Amino acid sequence: MTAHVIGYEVYCDGPDEHTDCPESAAIANSFASRTARAVRADGREQGWTARHGGGRLIDLCPRCTAKRQGGAQ
Numbered sequence: 001m002t003a004h005v006i007g008y009e010v011y012c013d014g015p016d017e018h019t020d021c022p023e024s025a026a027i028a029n030s031f032a033s034r035t036a037r038a039v040r041a042d043g044r045e046q047g048w049t050a051r052h053g054g055g056r057l058i059d060l061c062p063r064c065t066a067k068r069q070g071g072a073q
């Protein structure tokens with residue numbers, strides 16, 4: 001038997017490509033969200049952002065998004 005993937009998890013890639021997210025955050029996707037697109041829509045409601053970088057999507061949790069926009073610390 002093959003295990004079925006239930007839902008789709010999107011993890012934070014931030015605050016930048018060389019640094020792991022200090023919170024190891026993942027979007028708390030709603031029960032009905034089963035695709036990456038649906039989960040990212042959930043994330044946007046929670047303050048997540050997704051941007052293109054280096055040919056792929058970079059997902060950032062609210063904390064890392066604020067860090068990027070706030071500049072160097």
Ligand SMILES: [Zn+2]
Nearest residue numbers: 012021061064
């Ligand atoms: Zn993060």
